[in-house]
Amino acid sequence: MKTKQTETFDKVHYKTKNNEPVIEITNLRKSFNNQEVLKDVSLKLFDGENLVVLGKSGSGKSVLIKCIVRLLNPDGGTISVFDENVMALQRNELNELRKKIGFLFQSGALYDSMTVKQNLEFPLRRIRKDLSEKDIKEKIAEVLENVGLPDAQNKMPSQLSGGMRKRISLARTIVVDPLIMLYDEPTTGLDPATSDEISLLINDVQTKYKTSSIIITHDIACARANANRIVLLLDGAIYKEGSLETFEHSTDPEIKSFFR
Amino acid sequence: MRKFTSVIKVKGFAVHHSRRLSETTLEKTQIASIFFAEVARVFLFITVLVRESFSRDFELREFFRQCFQIGYKTLPLVSVTGAIMGLVLTIQSRPVLVDFGAVSWLPGMVSVSLIKEMGPVITALICAGKIGSGMGAELGSMKVTEQIEAMEVSSINPMRFLVVTRVAAATLMIPLLILYADALGILGSWAGANIKGSVSFVLFFSQAFSPVDFIDFLPAVLKSFFFGAVIGLVGCYKGYNAGRGTESVGVAANSAVVMASLLVIIIDLIAVQITDMLLL
Known part of the structure; x- marks a missing residue:
């Protein structure tokens, strides 16, 4: 039985073994109506690691990951994903890159007019055109099993609870086997028990699908459960970067306000 | 003294009206820019719509x-x-x-x-x-x-x-x-x-x-x-x-x-x- 500290050490060690960055962001800047949201943000996501980006509401966390998939266009700086400059990609090249990235939205963003099965089939049929009907069925059953909702196939999103919606949304994201996962506040609006379940699920996804992840959150329990490395974003700039231990033992009042 | 007061009044009047004029012009320019931005967005939307209508994956x-x-x-x-x-x-x-x-x-x-x-x-x-x-x-x-x-x-x-x-x-x-x-x-x-x-x-x-x-x-x-x-x-x-x-x-x-x-x-x-x- 591993202690929590040893597990954390293994996670950090895992990062150092694979020191190739899959995402590299340099001097990223973004403003909305003359208000600077991101100020020269630079960070790297290494192969196989879970990077937690902590920050208060409005600190620019969600803007950061939306810039990575170019849902928002940055004002300056560079974003490189798998050694490709995201800002220089043409529409079809960007689409090819996006197929390798899974994005879990804060709201879940399930398609209201479709059943759970149709929600999962929708990206799968369009991205994995090589799959047969049988493969599609099996894949959907597999991911639903993995998120712990094997019997939800015919339910409509309106029939699901908040936690179930997050799980189905995660299932829809992992059904296409992404290499990178971007989680936008995965536990926001959930009760503590369901938050813990989602946190465990994020860990399972990393293990089973060998993904590298950026997890945007202000939920410390989620950060503790998943972080290999933590970046604290304060007023649009990186304030501190380090391991979970560094943050836990920090005496800095800004950091302590999170790790109480 | 009276002459001086009237000069001040005229100056005040001119400043007030030039300020109002510049404010009105700015307001009208902003309205025009919003209008033209909307027109541009509509044209862009229609252009993309037409382009996507003739794409292979209908x-x-x-x-x-x-x-x-x-x-x-x-x-x-x-x-x-x-x-x-x-x-x-x-x-x-x-x-x-x-x-x-x-x-x-x-x-x-x-x-x-x-x-x-x-x-x-x-x-x-x-x-x-x-x-x-x-x-x-x-x-x-x-x-x-x-x-x-x-x-x-x-x-x-x-x-x-x-x-x-x-x-x-x-x-x-x-x-x-x-x-x-x-x-x-x-x-x-x-x-x-x-x-x-x-x-x-x-x-x-x-x-x-x-x-x-x-x-x-x-x-x-x-x-x-x-x-x-x-x-x-x-x-x-x-x-x-x-x-x-x-x-x-x-x-x-x-x-x-x-x-x-x-x-x-x-x-x-x-x-x-x-x-x-x-x-x-």
């Missing part, structure tokens, strides 16, 4: 689903409206025609006005209310709940899946709904003619269609395609470009109805002018 299944939503689900509303339109027109016109001894002209008059003008315009306005607002609200709520962004990050083109299919379905189904409303309007007119008088079904229909040529249908059908396209386009544009809050869903639905209805009337005016020029 979402046929979604197109048929939208045809069902727009066509079949609007049928009861259009049926009632069409029948009442013919009935009311007949009941209102009959006394005047009786005074002139021209009751036999009633079926022809009703059918011409229904086919050429009332059927297309009223049905299009009904569709602008139901379909335009529906599209505005649906796409607006999809925008607010990040469903459109979810499509984008899944490498699925939301313009192709959501907008092209809806605009195409509206362009195809609304003319069919208009023809259907015309038919029910004439049936309603026959019912109206039988309330106060008595006329057989065969006689009524032969009189109704005797003044109508194929050429009368053509401009009406052609303009109804434009009505359909504009209702779909406006509904999708307003929904697709809705703001972030839940309030913007209502705004999108409402402005879709207002704008689509206004454009239907304007298109009708232009179509009537063109038809008038070509047929005279």
Whole structure:
């Protein structure tokens, strides 16, 4: 039985073994109506690691990951994903890159007019055109099993609870086997028990699908459960970067306000 | 001293008015820039729509689903409206025609006005209310709940899946709904003619269609395609470009109805002018 500290050490060690960055962001800047949201943000996501980006509401966390998939266009700086400059990609090249990235939205963003099965089939049929009907069925059953909702196939999103919606949304994201996962506040609006379940699920996804992840959150329990490395974003700039231990033992009042 | 005071007054007056002038100019410039930015956005939207309409991966299944939503689900509303339109027109016109001894002209008059003008315009306005607002609200709520962004990050083109299919379905189904409303309007007119008088079904229909040529249908059908396209386009544009809050869903639905209805009337005016020029 591993202690929590040893597990954390293994996670950090895992990062150092694979020191190739899959995402590299340099001097990223973004403003909305003359208000600077991101100020020269630079960070790297290494192969196989879970990077937690902590920050208060409005600190620019969600803007950061939306810039990575170019849902928002940055004002300056560079974003490189798998050694490709995201800002220089043409529409079809960007689409090819996006197929390798899974994005879990804060709201879940399930398609209201479709059943759970149709929600999962929708990206799968369009991205994995090589799959047969049988493969599609099996894949959907597999991911639903993995998120712990094997019997939800015919339910409509309106029939699901908040936690179930997050799980189905995660299932829809992992059904296409992404290499990178971007989680936008995965536990926001959930009760503590369901938050813990989602946190465990994020860990399972990393293990089973060998993904590298950026997890945007202000939920410390989620950060503790998943972080290999933590970046604290304060007023649009990186304030501190380090391991979970560094943050836990920090005496800095800004950091302590999170790790109480 | 008095001279000095008057100089100060004149100076104050000049400063005040020049400030007001610059403020008004700035305000007008801002309004103009907002207007031109909106026009540019509309053109960009239409350009992307046209480009995506001719792409290889047309979402046929979604197109048929939208045809069902727009066509079949609007049928009861259009049926009632069409029948009442013919009935009311007949009941209102009959006394005047009786005074002139021209009751036999009633079926022809009703059918011409229904086919050429009332059927297309009223049905299009009904569709602008139901379909335009529906599209505005649906796409607006999809925008607010990040469903459109979810499509984008899944490498699925939301313009192709959501907008092209809806605009195409509206362009195809609304003319069919208009023809259907015309038919029910004439049936309603026959019912109206039988309330106060008595006329057989065969006689009524032969009189109704005797003044109508194929050429009368053509401009009406052609303009109804434009009505359909504009209702779909406006509904999708307003929904697709809705703001972030839940309030913007209502705004999108409402402005879709207002704008689509206004454009239907304007298109009708232009179509009537063109038809008038070509047929005279």
